[in-house]
Amino acid sequence: MICVLSGGTGGAKFVDGLRQVMPAEDITIIVNTGDDLLWWGLYVSPDLDSITYVLSGMLSRERGWGVKGDTFLCLQAMGQLGEPTWFHTGDRDLAVHLLRSRLLAEGKTLSEATAVICGKLGVKARILPMSNSRVETRVDTPAGELSFEEYFVQRWYQDPVNSVRFAGASDAEPAPGVLDAISSADAVLIAPSNPVTSIEPILAVPGIHQALLSARGKIAAVSPIVGNAPVAGPAGILMAAQGLPCSIAGVAKAYEDFLDVLICDTRDARAADALRRGGLRVQCAQTVMRSAEDKAALAREVLSLVAGNLLKEQPESNTAFRRLSPP
């Protein structure tokens, strides 16, 4: 059993690779919910959605979020009603938000709602929100404190960042199954997600950091930073705000308490050497995932380092479907 800690975009790509090279049933993904937002009165969980969509074959790989082939007519109509439209919610995408919101309104927890949705969509991996309590990533900027999606999507991460906090984290509890998934995993993989706003919120939930410290499996992280810049998004700015250099050294530092192996890009070979001199195990690989093959190769590389026994190429049909389906 493998346990993955993940955010949305980079995490979805990484998980897309993992499911090609090992049975999806053996993967548990613990997902950041610090970006969750109430949107048009619906509860939207962007990272849970990306992971759910990639594992059900619904993700728009072109966009990296939302449902492939989706349309945006409700969004357009909401604009005509004077409602905000900066967070792009597709018409098919809305179905998941509607169902989740109804389940939550009926008293189900986020874990339970996630399990229902995954069941309906035929997702074989286990997707767990980090917590059923509300933990909100708040980004402090000169323009005021923003939610992560306000900072990231509405304002295109143009604001300077003073600091980041995870409101509600200290009172939160890990969702059922989270601590056990970490403790009992053959390996824990930290996806190439933003260390500050995708992984730190998970680590901020009381008990999770401790579970990582005492995990029986090896812990490996894939760096989302290549050559002193993030592969995508605002990780660099946010790392700087948290006192972390935007480099593989910064990634290593973010996870230093529990990290066994860092997987960094081949372009960071020199920086990798420096880290190795400091005692960390570092493996270089091609970490930028453009094709299905890139994703599988990275997943294979990472698994071979920490849980080679779990490697098992998945039936060709999966790949064929992936190749045939529109972006």
Next chain:
Amino acid sequence: MICVLSGGTGGAKFVDGLRQVMPAEDITIIVNTGDDLLWWGLYVSPDLDSITYVLSGMLSRERGWGVKGDTFLCLQAMGQLGEPTWFHTGDRDLAVHLLRSRLLAEGKTLSEATAVICGKLGVKARILPMSNSRVETRVDTPAGELSFEEYFVQRWYQDPVNSVRFAGASDAEPAPGVLDAISSADAVLIAPSNPVTSIEPILAVPGIHQALLSARGKIAAVSPIVGNAPVAGPAGILMAAQGLPCSIAGVAKAYEDFLDVLICDTRDARAADALRRGGLRVQCAQTVMRSAEDKAALAREVLSLVAGNLLKEQPESNTAFRRLSPP
């Protein structure tokens, strides 16, 4: 000022005619909310929607409900999630349900939410729900008691009907403005809507029947029954269940306490004579509305009987828009 009591489909056609021959600002429509339902966790008010859409130029005249040119991708996705899909909600249509549901969740009344939505959509007439309290039309059938939409849309009105009741009506209050709109109107028009499930719920709200009895303006009803059959829908079955013949005599009986003039179809000339002999004023007209011209002609006929002073043909631009826009 004209006050119209209305359901959805037939009422929307009638209102579509009225706005061609008098200023929309002078029309108040009191709308049945007995068909309202929670659908996918959203508050949907089918008759309020039809009246709002027709007055904002958004109604699909082809279907008679929903937004013209709408798509149904969210509905399709909901089906894939195993959610019910029998009530067809379009992607653009969803925007209004989302906004209304959010406003209600924020503590606004249905009247207030309706005013907000009408404002956003540029509706110049005043649309009032009959009540801000929940009044539910319940149809008793051998298969059990059904909500109106279950009976009508989900089960295609195939069930025999034992009786109809309006749950919650006795505790309901008319929405703000309703009683005053009736009392002060130059004329009250009862749209060619189903007397049992569109108009009776309105009359069941305490105070409304009394306001009609003491209204200063004339009260005219357009018959939705032509030649012993409803123009559309289950009015015949439902009237029979309430002890009313499916004829213009049944319509007259439903409104007998306060009706001044009945407008029936020219095909009912003989039945009209019989009613006249009983003392009712009856006017024959072409009541089946197929084109914009049919609607305007009927509205003109009705207004000329009870409030001819309000007749004022509306600018050609309206009609041009109507002609150019897709169904």
